[in-house]
Amino acid sequence: MRAHRIVPNSDENTVKIMLSKMGLSSISDLFSDVPREIVLREPPNIGEGIEEEELEREAREILRLNLTAEDARCFLGGGIWDHFVPPLVDFIASRQEFLTAYTPYQAETSQGALQAIFEYQSLICELTGMDVASASLYDWSTALAEAARLAIRVTRRRKVVIPRSAHPERREVLRTYLRPLGVDVVEVPYLGEEGTVDLEALEGSADDAAMIYLESPNFFGVVEDSVEAAADLAHSRGALAAVGVDPLALGVMRPPGEQGADVVVGEGQHLGSPMSFGGPSLGIMAVRGEMRLVRQMPGRLIGMTVSADGLRGFTMALQTREQHIRQERATSNITSNESLLAIRAAVYLTLLGEEGIRSLGLKLVASSAYLMRRISEIAGLEAPVFSGFHFKEFLVRAEGIDWSEIPERMARSGFLGPLPIGRWYGELYDCALTAVTERLTKEDMDSFADALGEGVRP
Amino acid sequence: MRDYRQARWRLGEDFLEPLVFEMKGGGGSYKFRIEEGILDYLGVSDPWQLIPPDLRRDEVGLPSLTEPRVARHFVRLSQMNYGVESGPYWLGSCTMKYNPKISEKIASLPQVSRIHPYQPESTVQGALKIMFELSEMLAEITGLPHFSLQPAAGAHGEFLGALIIRRHLEELGEGRRDEMLIPVSAHGSNFASAAMAGFKVVKIPADGRGRIDLGALRAAAGERTAGLMTTNPNTLGLFEDGILEVAEVVHSAGGLLYYDGANLNAILGRVLLSSMGVDVAHLNLHKTFSTPHGTGGPGAGAVGVREGLQDYLPVPVVRREGDRYVLDYSVPKTVGRIRSFYGNFAVLVKAWAYLKMLGSEGLRTVSGVAVLNANYAKSRLEGLPGVEVPYGRGEPCKHEFVLSLEPLKRETGVRALDVAKRLMDYGVHPPTIYFPPIVREAFMMEPTESDGLDEIEDYVRAMEEILEEAAENPESVKSAPSRTAIGRLDEALATKRPILSWRMYENKRREEEGRGPG
Numbered sequence: 001m002r003a004h005r006i007v008p009n010s011d012e013n014t015v016k017i018m019l020s021k022m023g024l025s026s027i028s029d030l031f032s033d034v035p036r037e038i039v040l041r042e043p044p045n046i047g048e049g050i051e052e053e054e055l056e057r058e059a060r061e062i063l064r065l066n067l068t069a070e071d072a073r074c075f076l077g078g079g080i081w082d083h084f085v086p087p088l089v090d091f092i093a094s095r096q097e098f099l100t101a102y103t104p105y106q107a108e109t110s111q112g113a114l115q116a117i118f119e120y121q122s123l124i125c126e127l128t129g130m131d132v133a134s135a136s137l138y139d140w141s142t143a144l145a146e147a148a149r150l151a152i153r154v155t156r157r158r159k160v161v162i163p164r165s166a167h168p169e170r171r172e173v174l175r176t177y178l179r180p181l182g183v184d185v186v187e188v189p190y191l192g193e194e195g196t197v198d199l200e201a202l203e204g205s206a207d208d209a210a211m212i213y214l215e216s217p218n219f220f221g222v223v224e225d226s227v228e229a230a231a232d233l234a235h236s237r238g239a240l241a242a243v244g245v246d247p248l249a250l251g252v253m254r255p256p257g258e259q260g261a262d263v264v265v266g267e268g269q270h271l272g273s274p275m276s277f278g279g280p281s282l283g284i285m286a287v288r289g290e291m292r293l294v295r296q297m298p299g300r301l302i303g304m305t306v307s308a309d310g311l312r313g314f315t316m317a318l319q320t321r322e323q324h325i326r327q328e329r330a331t332s333n334i335t336s337n338e339s340l341l342a343i344r345a346a347v348y349l350t351l352l353g354e355e356g357i358r359s360l361g362l363k364l365v366a367s368s369a370y371l372m373r374r375i376s377e378i379a380g381l382e383a384p385v386f387s388g389f390h391f392k393e394f395l396v397r398a399e400g401i402d403w404s405e406i407p408e409r410m411a412r413s414g415f416l417g418p419l420p421i422g423r424w425y426g427e428l429y430d431c432a433l434t435a436v437t438e439r440l441t442k443e444d445m446d447s448f449a450d451a452l453g454e455g456v457r458p
Numbered sequence: 459m460r461d462y463r464q465a466r467w468r469l470g471e472d473f474l475e476p477l478v479f480e481m482k483g484g485g486g487s488y489k490f491r492i493e494e495g496i497l498d499y500l501g502v503s504d505p506w507q508l509i510p511p512d513l514r515r516d517e518v519g520l521p522s523l524t525e526p527r528v529a530r531h532f533v534r535l536s537q538m539n540y541g542v543e544s545g546p547y548w549l550g551s552c553t554m555k556y557n558p559k560i561s562e563k564i565a566s567l568p569q570v571s572r573i574h575p576y577q578p579e580s581t582v583q584g585a586l587k588i589m590f591e592l593s594e595m596l597a598e599i600t601g602l603p604h605f606s607l608q609p610a611a612g613a614h615g616e617f618l619g620a621l622i623i624r625r626h627l628e629e630l631g632e633g634r635r636d637e638m639l640i641p642v643s644a645h646g647s648n649f650a651s652a653a654m655a656g657f658k659v660v661k662i663p664a665d666g667r668g669r670i671d672l673g674a675l676r677a678a679a680g681e682r683t684a685g686l687m688t689t690n691p692n693t694l695g696l697f698e699d700g701i702l703e704v705a706e707v708v709h710s711a712g713g714l715l716y717y718d719g720a721n722l723n724a725i726l727g728r729v730l731l732s733s734m735g736v737d738v739a740h741l742n743l744h745k746t747f748s749t750p751h752g753t754g755g756p757g758a759g760a761v762g763v764r765e766g767l768q769d770y771l772p773v774p775v776v777r778r779e780g781d782r783y784v785l786d787y788s789v790p791k792t793v794g795r796i797r798s799f800y801g802n803f804a805v806l807v808k809a810w811a812y813l814k815m816l817g818s819e820g821l822r823t824v825s826g827v828a829v830l831n832a833n834y835a836k837s838r839l840e841g842l843p844g845v846e847v848p849y850g851r852g853e854p855c856k857h858e859f860v861l862s863l864e865p866l867k868r869e870t871g872v873r874a875l876d877v878a879k880r881l882m883d884y885g886v887h888p889p890t891i892y893f894p895p896i897v898r899e900a901f902m903m904e905p906t907e908s909d910g911l912d913e914i915e916d917y918v919r920a921m922e923e924i925l926e927e928a929a930e931n932p933e934s935v936k937s938a939p940s941r942t943a944i945g946r947l948d949e950a951l952a953t954k955r956p957i958l959s960w961r962m963y964e965n966k967r968r969e970e971e972g973r974g975p976g
Binding site for chain 1: 535818
């Protein structure tokens with residue numbers, strides 16, 4: 001056994017002292033219970049260990065091959081966004097007390113994390129207009145799947161209705177999660193003109209549904225204008241109404257809590273966390289304050305309580321829902337979640353505050369409206385493709401053009417995006433998804449529009 | 459003489475740090491400006507005109523605070539939290555080892571943090587290469603040749619593993635196999651994951667030595683058996699020395715052997731999972747491979763499978779084609795997608811960096827010292843009054859061990875919970891308690907390889923003092939802790955009267971005020 005810099009007792013002398021106090025002579029004595037025939041003679045070959053400076057050099061050498069949103073301007077979205085991360089968020093999240101701690105099982109020594117997560121839950125409730133938010137799930141897609149499982153338990157029904165305009169990867173995840181339960185996932189079409197859900201089709205599929213889901217903005221960036229009608233429909237048929245949201249839209253737009261939603265899910269990566277190639281992300285879930293819903297929530301919930309010394313404090317609440325107590329009857333298997341991203345979101349939302357979240361929402365509305373119009377003025381391009389109201393994202397159509405080569409071409413011109421969507425929507429094979437963030441200037445958008453015009457020219 | 463105090467910011471009569479909603483505002487605010495020319499171009503004077511009136515929102519309800527106030531608030535909260543660099547953190551089954559800072563530095567490079575999952579493959583070759591190399595290293599370490607890095611956590615990996623088993627059995631026309639065998643000492647998530655994947659759970663008892671009861675396993679295994687989920691070493695910290703027989707029983711019944719990697723740290727570089735007969739396994743990169751836990755996540759739960767099961771992995775899979783790396787979506791019998799995108803990439807980078815730094819020899823240093831420390835600590839603690847070792851007496855443990863404080867409770871009325879709370883007053887993090895459920899008043903201790911001998915001795919001394927205190931003055935231990943930010947919390951109340959958000963809190967207060975005093 002070789003001594004290592006990050007392993008305190010690994011030097012020969014200390015090992016000898018410790019072994020001799022136990023009356024042993026060799027580390028291998030401690031592995032005498034492992035059947036001899038499976039003990040490895042040589043360690044697995046993963047190469048020689050290297051020192052930090054060499055490791056950093058090697059990492060940089062490999063990572064140099066990545067084109068970043070610093071090198072290029074990022075117009076990609078679809079569930080992960082390059083929004084600005086205030087430096088204070090990184091500063092707080094790198095405090096070892098938050099970065100390295102485990103799940104706060106021992107509340108008295110973990111008040112900081114517990115209060116920060118309680119604040120995250122509370123801030124999400126304010127944004128969404130709901131009463132109870134979970135301490136985090138893995139991402140939007142698994143939050144959607146968990147919402148469906150919740151609705152199935154609450155209603156004891158076996159059908160889930162979801163629009164085809166919801167993110168394709170989320171629909172795939174939903175199917176993966178529900179397949180073992182034998183639950184039907186019914187997809188409803190979108191309106192070809194508006195890009196919003198086809199309400200009539202929704203109504204036609206609503207019978208016996210456990211959950212009716214709307215995503216707003218949907219995958220095409222279109223804001224659903226009939227969330228209330230869908231929620232009413234769900235309730236009239238005994239289903240739960242679930243809504244998927246981009247929380248940044250809620251600074252300026254009506255929250256699902258005011259529109260009849262029972263469950264809200266969404267993505268929180270861009271609330272103060274970087275893109276990181278799509279993970280880690282932050283699954284948001286919030287419900288109305290009815291105990292029949294709260295008791296069926298998946299994963300951790302932080303609640304308020306009091307201490308023996310008479311102080312307000314925080315601790316994990318309603319743990320009998322969870323796997324470590326309820327085992328196979330738990331509401332979910334989730335254990336580790338995305339806590340640090342929840343804390344990041346708490347810092348982000350607190351720092352932005354009322355004024356910040358509203359001005360950000362307006363800026364995103366203005367920027368996307370600007371870019372849509374700029375692109376639509378270019379011959380051969382149409383934007384947006386749908387007539388509904390768009391938030392932050394929209395489709396560009398280049399009629400009759402196959403987009404598959406265009407992202408590479410755009411990357412060479414210094415742009416990330418747009419995202420061709422033909423692999424998910426055959427009928428929209430000549431469309432691509434574009435997103436804006438507050439990082440993009442007017443000049444960035446102008447040059448993106450021009451490059452796109454060049455890019456699609458045969 | 460040690461004297462520990464956790465920071466305690468008591469800023470109100472009945473609270474510590476106020477909630478962000480209770481803090482006073484004033485001063486400027488974060489503001490995003492719409493660039494000149496944009497509104498003109500759109501022909502509006504006010505951006506609100508761009509939003510249909512019936513969709514507009516008047517008020518959100520977020521606080522309005524300046525940056526210094528926000529910074530102080532969250533720094534104070536962090537000071538009232540205990541991390542791995544605060545001190546010993548023997549939280550059994552959680553592998554709270556030191557997280558190297560070089561991993562953090564690399565993961566914070568823009569080439570990791572600011573790349574988008576939908577970029578063209580040609581622009582993320584570095585990211586794909588790191589994922590590919592990590593998969594290769596995990597394959598070497600486990601003997602399982604094919605990996606998916608998608609799962610966001612260990613339990614997510616378990617769910618994926620169970621789905622793979624299910625899908626494989628369906629392919630074989632063995633879909634009637636709907637029972638998952640799980641030892642009673644397993645992590646709670648095993649049971650929940652199996653159930654989520656549609657299996658009936660059949661619990662397998664432990665034998666007198668704390669291992670899977672082979673007789674009971676033989677009796678339970680049959681034509682309904684889909685598999686067995688095993689943790690080795692198990693949650694008692696004991697190596698399942700009958701693992702080859704266990705695998706034989708499961709395989710000859712037609713089931714698959716699943717391995718929960720939560721305890722891999724004990725045998726890192728010493729045993730291949732494949733040689734134990736494992737078909738499917740998940741590894742907790744946030745445990746064994748030293749990525750930080752972040753107060754509960756993000757983690758990463760890589761899943762490896764033996765030859766013949768790779769066609770069920772979730773899409774996409776990272777592959778090498780010549781000198782290029784690609785995301786392959788053409789996995790013929792895939793279980794589907796279990797999340798958006800490709801995994802917790804930033805976490806994967808940290809695990810990659812850790813393994814590069816350890817190298818082949820370092821793997822054994824980690825497991826060797828983790829097991830050495832655990833055995834040393836166990837040998838120092840097992841003779842103390844009030845403590846017994848219900849399983850594994852007189853034989854080596856692996857990376858952790860489980861004490862029972864049942865004798866202490868019997869003699870003094872002081873429970874494992876009380877001792878855990880008092881440990882906090884010594885500046886250490888308590889062990890996992892009341893787990894596994896087959897041990898009464900369980901104290902599950904995992905020192906990891908990151909504690910020095912002097913720190914282990916300090917921990918032992920703290921235990922000695924507490925056990926003494928329990929004998930002399932049990933009430934004082936029962937009232938612990940007193941040196942943490944807050945005293946003992948009423949956890950039952952948080953469930954009996956749930957207040958889960960600021961708005962619920964406000965509603966409760968309004969209700970109570972409405973009722974008036976009395």
